[in-house]
Amino acid sequence: MLNILNVAQTGLKTSQTQVENVMNNLANEGTEGYKKRVVNVSELEHSDARITGRGVQIDDVSRATNIYMYQNLIKAESTLSNIDELGSMLADIESIFYETEDSGFSADLDRYFNSIENLRTSPQNEVYKNDVENNAKVIVANLQTLYKNIEDVETTTLSNIKENVGEINNILKEIGNISQKIIDTSSGTPNDLLDKRDLLEKELAKYIDVQISREDHYELSIAGVTAVRFDTNVREVTVIENYIPQKDVYAKLDNDGKTIVPFQDSLISDTWNDNPIAERQVIELSGTSTNAVVKFLGTNVPTTVGANATTMASDIETNKGTIIAEWNKEHPDREIDDITASGSQITITYVDIEGDVPAIDNDESNGIVFSGSIESPGGQKGEVDSLTFVYNNEISLTVTKGEKIYASDGVTQIDINNDGVIDAADTVDETNVLKAMMYKINQSQDIGGNIKVYNGDYHLADDGEKIPTNDSRHPKFDPSNPNKDRYLVIESTTGGEKGSFTGEFIVNDSNVKNHQTKNESLSNKGIDDIHLEIYEKEISLTGGSVKAMIDNVKTDSGSNIFNEYKDKLNQFAKTLSNLTDSYIENSDQTYVYGTDEVELSSEEDKKVLLNLFSGADVKSLKFNTASLNTLTQDKLDYLATLQWREEVNFDGTGLNNQTFSQFYQTLRVEVADNKENVDFSQGAQAAVTESMQNAYDKITKVDKDEEMIQLIKFQSAYEANAKMITIVDEMLATLLGMKR
Incomplete structure (x- = not known):
């Protein structure tokens, strides 16, 4: 009978605990992160001869959860957070491209083309010219504003990454603190602490994708890289900003695909073997002198009053020594070799290394009229081997065979062979043209130090020093000829995308012009390498809001929408500059655009120069106002066709050829389509996440109705066990009464 009393007592205690647990569940129904508790019971072990058992015991109080569902839920929430963030960024971009019917870049572009049409009807109309200038400058300003606004979103995104990583590290530290408290708990199951840790895990998953292991020790990984190990060992997440400068390499690879064939060996030495051709220009004289002195090419030439054109031409030939000396002093890049007279014509022969020389404009002095010079009959155009570098489609630097390279003072000759001696070997030829070009680019005030040129690729020392090829510390140093021409490497002095530039070399060998662009396989673009690391190990995120941000500030992520739209704007600017720079009108009234x-x-010599817009991208794009005054009817007819x-x-x-307007509208449509697609994905992912959350909540959330049913059940069990104690008490009382 006492055994019955003992069994009833265990049942009474268990039922009491279960009722208390139900009340605790109901009290915490609205507590964030709370998971309903379940009292786990088991039968007491049989330790004696009783066959009916010894009653029930409470094992522990656990949380209702499902680890598999939980891990998939936080993964779904991480994916949703990534899509939400991408949608937010696209909304910012969409607002940048917002237009109304009368305002925005599309309307500005139409106004510009309409102003060209107006000027075409009256090329000398100053009002129309001003209209073209204003509308052209508005186009440039608005393109640059669009581009800058996207850059501003990038800047804000990078700032948000840093803020979010700060939050991530705070969460990780808090998880470590809670884990320590869980370890320190000496009695019972710390369910409240486990709930708090789960809540932090879900918050963390909004930023990044996490994986959790709860086997022997608690371990949390971010994108497969351990961030919390052995319960409390927390590793900090860091933001790494590595801005890699653009490097263009002008060289070829041999047939093995590995060995570099220098630009000099593969092209210069094969083509720079022709003798230069001296240009001759003819000037026609007319009129009669009204003074005993007539000025020609800046020099006063003595003559007689009343001298006709033939006599004047003869006087010029007689005084050519003085004329040539004074001219060459003022024009070192257009030096004259000889001046001869034939009737009323003057023939000027330039020094053969000067190449194609600009014509001399019309002039008049004391009654003698000098018509603008033209190439001599037979079309003897000066040509000489040259190498030209074009920077951002705007700045050109040329090195010519036979040229001497001077310092910025225009007097000091440069020792381009670096042998300590100024001699004939420092005159530009096929053996040193690359070093000459390197010096010109590096000293150019127009380029302003934005790029630096190397003769062959430098060696990067451990301390970051860039060791040139003529330094004995360089692995490929050639002691027999350390200063030889190798190949050109041009590197931006500004790291990352901001230092990006365009460059092209034009090799003119007197007979053919070759355009040489960089070797793509040897070169690299300017890269903004923004990523996260844990213990110097890069994290490749697959979810979370930070993934969307990283993807769109890391230029080589493959998912950078900011770069995609900036590239399109750069394509627009570069194309506008290209098509308004020059053209050729064919005999059938079509154009080479x-x-x-x-x-x-093959008819490049028929080129018509416009130079209306210049620049290689949005940032370098500009409108050249001075070109307005050179726009003839023919040029305007060409511009109108654009x-x-x-x-x-x-x-x-x-x-993907199209008109300028169509290209920009296509860009705007792409922005809207991308936003719409992300919105659709967001809706679908939100539905999936909600479904998983609902399924998980059915397991973990407190259900009032279910708890009330459990309360009735446990209350009944309590009453039943209490009744058994009462019955045993009555039975014992009866036995004691019989004894008496």
Whole structure:
């Protein structure tokens, strides 16, 4: 009978605990992160001869959860957070491209083309010229504003990454603190601490993708890299900003695909073997002198009053020594070799290394009229081997065979062979042209130190020093000829995308012009390498809001929407600059459009220069106001065709040709489509996440109705066990009464 009393007592205690647990669940129904508790019971072990058992015992109080569902839920929430963040960034971009019917870049572009049409009707109308200038400058300003606004979003995004990483590290530290408290708990199951840790895990998953192991020790990983190990060992997440400068290498690879064939060996030495051709220009004289002195090419030439054109031409030939000396002193890049007279014509022969020399303008002095010079009959155009570097489609630097390179003072000759001696070997030829070009670019005030040129690739020392090829510490140092021409490496002095530039070399060997662009396989773009690391190990995120941010500030992520839109704007700017720089009008009144096509044409000498816009991208784009005064009717007729030209090749592939307006509208449509697609993905992912949350909540959340049913059940069990104690008490009382 006492055994019955003992069994009932265990049941009474268990039922009491279960009722208390139900009340605790109901009290915490609205507590954030609370998971309902379950009292786990088991039968007491049989330790004697009783066959009916010894009653019930409480094992522990656990949380209702499902680890598999939980891990998948936080993964879904991480994915949703990534999509939400991407949608927010796209909304910012969409607002940048917002337009109304009368305002925005599209309307500004239409106004510019309309102003060209107006000027075309009256090329000398100053009002129309001003209208073109204003509208052109508005286009440039608005393109640059669009570009800057995208850059501003990038800057804000990078700032948000740093803030979020700060939050991530705070959460990780708190998880470590809670884990320590769990370890320090001496009695019972710390369910409240486990709930708090789960809540922190879910908050962390909004930023990044996490994986959790709860086997022997608690371990939390971020994208597969351990962030918390052995319960409390927390590793900090760091933001790494590595801005890699653009490096263009002008060299070829040998057939083995590995060995570099220097630019000099592969092209210069093969082509720079022709003798230069001296240019001759003819000037026609007319009129009669009204003074005993007539000025020609800046020099006073003595003559007689009343001298006719033939006599004047003869007087000029007689005094050519003085004329040539004074001219060459003032024009070192257009030096004259000889002046001869024939009737009323003067023939000027330039020094053969000067190449193609600009014509001399019309002039008049004391009754003698000098018509503008033209190339001599037979078309003897001065040509000489030269190498030209074009920077950002705007600045050109040329090195010519036979040229001497001077310092910025224009007097001090440069020892381009670095042998300590100024001699004939320092005159530019096929053996030192690359060093000469290197010096010119590096000293150019127009380029302003934005890039630095090396003769061959430098060796990067452990301390970051860039060791040139003529330094004995360089692995490929050649002691027999340390200063030889190798190949050109041009590197931006500003790291990352901000230091990006465009460069091209033009090799003119007197007979053919070759355009040489960088070797893509040897070169690298300017890269903003923004990523996260734990203990110097890079994290490759697959979810969370920070992933969306990293993808769109890391230029080589493959998912950078900011770069995608900036590239499109750069394509627009570069194409506008190219098509308004020069053209060729064919005999059938069609055109060769733009400098890129003109330079590939066999009739390049028919090129018509416009130079209306210049620049290689949005940042370098500018409108050249001075060119307005050179716009003739023919030039305006050409410019007018650009508005409706449907075969404009913006991306260089020739597969997506369209008009300027269509290109910009396509860009705006792409922005809207991308936003719409992300919104659709967000809706779908939100539905998936909500479904998983609901399924998980059914397991973990407190259900009032269910708890009330449990309360009735446990209350009944309590009453039943209490009744058993009462019955045993009555039975014992009866037995004691019988004894008496």
